[in-house]
Amino acid sequence: MAQLRIAQLANFVGPTSGGMKVAIEHLGRGYVASGAERILVIPGAHDSVHQTEDGTIVQVKAPKVSSTYRMIMQPGRVLRVLERFNPTSVECSDKWTLSGVGRWATRHSIGSVLFSHERLDDMLADWLRSATGVEALVGAMNRRFARSFDLVVVTSDYSAGEFAHTGARLRKVPLGVDLETFHPDKGAPDVGRGPAQLCYVGRMSHEKHPDLAVAAAVELHRRGIDFQLNMYGTGPDVAAMQRQAGDAPVIFHGFVAGRDEVARRFARSDVSLSVCPTETFGLAVLEALACGTPVVTASRGGARELVDESCGEWGSPSAPGIADAIERLLARRSPQLRQAARKRAEGFGWRASVARMLDVHAELAELSKEAGKR
Numbered sequence: 001m002a003q004l005r006i007a008q009l010a011n012f013v014g015p016t017s018g019g020m021k022v023a024i025e026h027l028g029r030g031y032v033a034s035g036a037e038r039i040l041v042i043p044g045a046h047d048s049v050h051q052t053e054d055g056t057i058v059q060v061k062a063p064k065v066s067s068t069y070r071m072i073m074q075p076g077r078v079l080r081v082l083e084r085f086n087p088t089s090v091e092c093s094d095k096w097t098l099s100g101v102g103r104w105a106t107r108h109s110i111g112s113v114l115f116s117h118e119r120l121d122d123m124l125a126d127w128l129r130s131a132t133g134v135e136a137l138v139g140a141m142n143r144r145f146a147r148s149f150d151l152v153v154v155t156s157d158y159s160a161g162e163f164a165h166t167g168a169r170l171r172k173v174p175l176g177v178d179l180e181t182f183h184p185d186k187g188a189p190d191v192g193r194g195p196a197q198l199c200y201v202g203r204m205s206h207e208k209h210p211d212l213a214v215a216a217a218v219e220l221h222r223r224g225i226d227f228q229l230n231m232y233g234t235g236p237d238v239a240a241m242q243r244q245a246g247d248a249p250v251i252f253h254g255f256v257a258g259r260d261e262v263a264r265r266f267a268r269s270d271v272s273l274s275v276c277p278t279e280t281f282g283l284a285v286l287e288a289l290a291c292g293t294p295v296v297t298a299s300r301g302g303a304r305e306l307v308d309e310s311c312g313e314w315g316s317p318s319a320p321g322i323a324d325a326i327e328r329l330l331a332r333r334s335p336q337l338r339q340a341a342r343k344r345a346e347g348f349g350w351r352a353s354v355a356r357m358l359d360v361h362a363e364l365a366e367l368s369k370e371a372g373k374r
Contacts, residue, residue, distance in 0.1 A: 004036035004361050007087040009078060009101060011062075011094045012069045013042045018203050019283040020117045023175050024093060029054045030354030036361070039085045041078050043070035056085075067236065072097055079104050089364035091115055091357075095145070102148030111364025113171075114149040121162050122278040126207060142166045150367055151360060156302035159280035171360055176350035177286035181259050184292035184342055186267035195249065196227040196330050199269040199293075201262060201284050202276075204235030209276040209317070212298070214241045214250055216275070216322035221248035225327065229273075232256045232265055267291040271329050277317040279303045290345035292338035296325045306348075310340040 008028055013021050024040065031038045032055050044059025060077050062070040072078060075097050082090065082104070089111040092101050095118070105112035121138040125131040145152065146168035153171050154160040160170055189197050200213040210231065217229040227249060231241070234255040242252060256262050266272060272288035272295045282303030288295050295312040297303040299321070304314055313332075315325030 002088070002365070004031070004034075004089065004358070004365060005085065005087045006031050006036050006038050006361050007082055007085055007090045008038065008040045009090065009092045009094060009098050010040075010042050011071045011096060011098060014068055014070065019175075019281070020093060022283055023117070025054070026176065026178070026350045027091075027354055027357055030350060031055070031358065031361075034354070034358055036358070039081070039087070041081055043072045045070075068234075075100055083108075088368060089113065089361045091361070092149070093117055095120060095141070099145065099148065102145070102150075105150075106148070109368055111151075111361075111366075111368045112149045113151040113153055113360055113364060114145050115153045116155075116159055116163075117280060119159055119162050119278060119280050123207060126278060138162060139166070142168065150364055153357070153360060155281040156305050158300070158302040158305065171356075173353060173356045173360070174348060175281050175283060175286075176348050176353040177283065177290045177345055178259070179290055179346060179349055182263045182266065182287045182290035182345070184267060184338065186260070186263045186291055188292070188338070189268055189270045191270070191333055196225070196270045196333075197268065198227055198229045198271050198273060198326065199232060199265060199288075200229065200273045200275075201232045201256070201266065201287070202274070204231070204233050204238045204241065206237055207276075207278070208235075209278070209298075210235075210237065211241055211244060212275045212317060212319070212322060213273040214244050214248075215319035216273070216326060217250050218244070218246065218248045219319040219323040220326060223323070223327075225330075227326075227330075230265065230269070232262070262287070263291055266293050269293050270333060271296055271326060273322070273326070274303045275317065275322050276303065277301045282306050286345050286348050289341040292342045294329055294332075294337050294341045296322060296329055298322070306344075308344065311337070311344040312341070 038055030041058045043062030048059045050057045062072045065071045093115040102112045125134045143166045146166040152168040229250045231252045266288045274285045275298045277298035277300045280302040285306045297314045298317040299314045313325040313329040315321035
């Protein structure tokens with residue numbers, strides 16, 4: 001098989017980005033390790049090209065659309081980068097300004113895959129505070145994606161749900177976790193000494209529902225439970241959640257730099273909260289489990305698919321529902337529970353994710369070859 005030349009494209013990738021950035025980096029590193037050539041195109045403060053051991057990183061000058069994120073507003077500049085790179089396949093992790101790359105790839109007989117990192121129907125319903133009209137709008141968008149891209153990669157059954165009846169050619173590729181960085185050896189909580197330690201690690205923005213973790217903490221405080229909730233991350237909703245917490249024992253620590261330090265915070269917690277009901281996968285779930293920390297999730301969403309009875313609990317996406325799940329899990333604390341959490345994470349190493357995505361890109365390269373013959 002000829003050498004793969006894989007182009008990865010993304011918006012909303014910045015210094016404090018979360019799961020999508022981690023996924024793109026690990027997959028890209030795996031592509032290069034397999035012998036493929038790799039280019040990553042992302043937005044930046046100015047145009048730049050960097051040659052790294054993980055491939056070529058191209059930043060395209062793009063304006064800020066929030067305090068954290070930039071969005072490429074001139075996709076034609078990205079297409080010119082692709083023309084110079086001449087990829088065998090294109091992997092697009094963006095449903096907004098870069099989604100037209102699928103049609104460009106078809107015109108150039110290049111295979112294309114849309115990597116679906118978010119579920120638009122639930123995300124927009126959350127943002128608009130209403131589901132009215134969302135299903136029709138997102139359905140039309142997803143049918144367009146199905147026509148524009150050769151394949152669509154989803155990470156969970158929940159993520160696949162919005163592509164039902166669109167004609168999309170789906171491939172399910174669960175993401176992975178760095179089992180060396182995230183490890184129980186990074187620490188352990190002092191069980192029985194002081195308040196139970198809960199943690200939330202993620203972006204403090206409404207689409208991730210961090211306020212649900214705080215609401216559950218307020219409910220636990222009302223019930224007289226002895227605990228402390230440590231919130232790790234940054235985002236636009238921090239001030240509102242500080243007010244929401246009131247006198248409940250919730251501490252906002254801000255952004256935690258370095259994956260090793262994040263692993264230590266997970267490992268020293270009794271329970272990790274990943275309660276977003278619209279999460280399409282849940283890398284933070286795997287990172288906590290890999291550290292031996294059991295997890296509470298919402299009863300719906302992709303994160304729920306990662307947590308079984310051996311390693312966590314789940315509850316309805318409400319303050320009482322999540323609080324109930326936390327109480328059940330705290331009552332189960334034991335070394336055996338933490339061992340089961342680690343074992344669950346060990347089924348999701350990055351090597352398997354990379355192998356599945358390389359199969360996707362090999363399939364796309366073959367499609368390109370066939371298209372070029374016609």
